[in-house]
Amino acid sequence: MKTHYDYIIVGSGSAGSIIATRLSENSTKSILLIEAGEDYRDFNSLPNDFKYGFGPELTNDWWIKSGNKNRSLFVANSTEEQKSPMLIPRGKVVGGSSAVNAQIFLRGDPDDYNSWAENGNYEWSFEKCLPEFIKIENDLDFAGDFHGKKGPIQVRRHTKDEMTQDAIAFDEGFQSIGFPPTKDHNDPDSTGVGPLPFNTVNRIRQNAAMCYLNPIRSRKNLHLKSNSLVQKIIIKDSKAIGVEVIQNQKVSNFYSEETIICAGAIGSPHLLMLSGIGPAEHLKEIGINLINHLPGVGKNLRDHPQVNLTWGKKDSYIHEKQSLKRGVTIGLRYTATGSNSNNDMLIHNTATIFPSIYFGAHSKDKYSGIGMIVCLYLALGSGELKLRAPNPLIQPLLNYNYFQEEEDLRRMREGVRLALQVGENASYSKIISSIIKPSLQQINDDKLLNHWIKQNARTSHHISGTCKLGTEKDSMSVVNQYGKVHGIKNLRIADASIMPDCVRANTNLPTMMIAEKISQFISNGK
Numbered sequence: 001m002k003t004h005y006d007y008i009i010v011g012s013g014s015a016g017s018i019i020a021t022r023l024s025e026n027s028t029k030s031i032l033l034i035e036a037g038e039d040y041r042d043f044n045s046l047p048n049d050f051k052y053g054f055g056p057e058l059t060n061d062w063w064i065k066s067g068n069k070n071r072s073l074f075v076a077n078s079t080e081e082q083k084s085p086m087l088i089p090r091g092k093v094v095g096g097s098s099a100v101n102a103q104i105f106l107r108g109d110p111d112d113y114n115s116w117a118e119n120g121n122y123e124w125s126f127e128k129c130l131p132e133f134i135k136i137e138n139d140l141d142f143a144g145d146f147h148g149k150k151g152p153i154q155v156r157r158h159t160k161d162e163m164t165q166d167a168i169a170f171d172e173g174f175q176s177i178g179f180p181p182t183k184d185h186n187d188p189d190s191t192g193v194g195p196l197p198f199n200t201v202n203r204i205r206q207n208a209a210m211c212y213l214n215p216i217r218s219r220k221n222l223h224l225k226s227n228s229l230v231q232k233i234i235i236k237d238s239k240a241i242g243v244e245v246i247q248n249q250k251v252s253n254f255y256s257e258e259t260i261i262c263a264g265a266i267g268s269p270h271l272l273m274l275s276g277i278g279p280a281e282h283l284k285e286i287g288i289n290l291i292n293h294l295p296g297v298g299k300n301l302r303d304h305p306q307v308n309l310t311w312g313k314k315d316s317y318i319h320e321k322q323s324l325k326r327g328v329t330i331g332l333r334y335t336a337t338g339s340n341s342n343n344d345m346l347i348h349n350t351a352t353i354f355p356s357i358y359f360g361a362h363s364k365d366k367y368s369g370i371g372m373i374v375c376l377y378l379a380l381g382s383g384e385l386k387l388r389a390p391n392p393l394i395q396p397l398l399n400y401n402y403f404q405e406e407e408d409l410r411r412m413r414e415g416v417r418l419a420l421q422v423g424e425n426a427s428y429s430k431i432i433s434s435i436i437k438p439s440l441q442q443i444n445d446d447k448l449l450n451h452w453i454k455q456n457a458r459t460s461h462h463i464s465g466t467c468k469l470g471t472e473k474d475s476m477s478v479v480n481q482y483g484k485v486h487g488i489k490n491l492r493i494a495d496a497s498i499m500p501d502c503v504r505a506n507t508n509l510p511t512m513m514i515a516e517k518i519s520q521f522i523s524n525g526k
């Protein structure tokens with residue numbers, strides 16, 4: 001096998017699949033795409049859990065149960081009040097987390113990207129990101145200046161007849177207390193309640209590998225090496241020259257003119273630190289030789305913490321046990337009272353309940369109630385990722401550190417109470433009996449509610465920010481606005497880890513947009 005390439009890309013997830021596709025459009029450049037997980041080369045060979053976004057073919061909660069080789073399962077601290085570790089799944093397969101995710105396809109608020117630009121990263125204003133959002137999608141519902149019709153990823157919203165009964169109650173309930181309806185959560189001016197966009201068509205998940213890589217796999221200049229873990233970036237004289245790869249317990253080296261790390265918000269800082277790039281003190285403590293002191297590596301761990309409210313159901317409410325209807329279809333995006341950040345909260349319906357599985361407990365009967373999920377979409381707080389050992393096979397320590405900030409708790413309390421208010425109104429009275437979690441006593445007392453939130457907060461699976469982009473003035477930034485790692489030549493990062501903040505959207509589409517933009521920076525010599 002060839003050992004020298006123009007570009008090596010580490011990780012073939014939402015970002016890596018796109019970067020490999022775009023860079024290989026230039027037939028004079030050779031590309032090696034290295035992925036730790038399995039490669040299912042076409043749609044037919046995909047296991048059902050990857051093929052379908054929802055439906056009877058899916059194994060129940062497969063992505064969080066132990067023993068599946070197609071995903072990594074990390075353990076993390078969420079809050080001090082939660083004693084069990086929180087489980088963090090990520091896709092470990094060609095397609096990465098885009099192959100296992102829940103397919104909500106949101107762009108975020110224009111202010112997310114404008115704030116990156118205001119901090120000196122002028123390439124990232126919403127105006128400059130919009131063409132990439134448009135390029136990615138084929139929106140089956142909307143056209144016009146803000147939507148694409150020709151992109152590889154199909155996106156649509158569920159119609160009312162495809163929704164569960166509680167989703168209809170959710171829509172009516174939030175409108176009845178004054179929230180405006182919205183048909184399109186991806187319209188830059190939108191706010192309010194309406195059907196969420198999904199990259200699922202005919203129940204099939206439109207993952208990044210299927211939609212980008214599969215149609216161009218025959219390109220002669222693109223090599224894909226699966227089941228191969230990059231354990232180190234090879235750096236000589238402050239320049240990345242290649243990677244050390246372990247496959248079947250055998251280590252081999254591959255060399256490149258430029259290396260692009262797309263290993264995700266856990267994999268990318270992990271690999272940087274294993275290669276000697278990170279906080280000097282911490283690397284010393286772990287016994288890794290320092291190559292470049294970058295204190296921000298692994299810091300600024302961002303996410304959207306969420307809590308699950310559950311109600312008992314009336315006998316007249318019949319769950320869709322065939323799962324032919326999706327359990328989550330509708331959402332409310334709104335601005336918390338007194339907040340300066342537009343659409344900083346998201347609440348969505350959930351027809352079934354599965355609150356404790358995130359903490360390793362057996363999921364009780366998911367059909368025993370009806371839920372709503374309240375998510376903080378722009379948290380002030382952040383956590384961190386550190387190494388446990390200088391060993392690529394030992395997972396890093398993850399501390400999500402939720403709810404250290406009173407302002408985060410305040411907005412969450414308001415969200416929980418808002419959900420309860422709607423759960424008590426006429427639209428829900430036909431289907432629910434009474435609130436189970438949290439109790440009315442907890443809801444009515446700030447202190448008790450804070451405690452309940454901290455005990456139950458869990459991930460929305462949107463880990464990001466652990467190698468944030470920023471100018472050299474920001475000593476905690478890890479890459480510049482072109483994704484180039486500060487202080488090391490020929491090394492970039494392009495994935496969810498470079499977001500300075502977790503955008504007000506589920507992170508798959510924003511990560512794909514990042515990948516489209518960084519591919520262009522590379523091709524244009526920026």
Ligand SMILES: Cc1cc2nc3c(=O)[nH]c(=O)nc-3n(C[C@H](O)[C@H](O)[C@H](O)COP(=O)(O)OP(=O)(O)OC[C@H]3O[C@@H](n4cnc5c(N)ncnc54)[C@H](O)[C@@H]3O)c2cc1C
Pocket residue numbers: 010011012013014015016034035036037063089090091092093094095096097098100101102103104105106228229230231262263264265267268271460461462463495496497505506507508509511
């Ligand atoms: C269960 C779940 C549900 C989610 N639901 C949604 C949703 O509904 N909507 C949404 O927008 N987002 C959702 N997300 C989040 C979204 O999918 C991710 O933010 C996005 O896929 C991240 O893309 P990425 O390219 O940064 O990383 P990933 O897609 O995770 O890709 C990283 C890839 O790198 C590989 N890798 C890592 N380390 C190495 C190494 N050292 N060597 C070789 N390969 C390596 C991994 O195996 C993986 O394939 C969900 C995520 C999960 C896990």
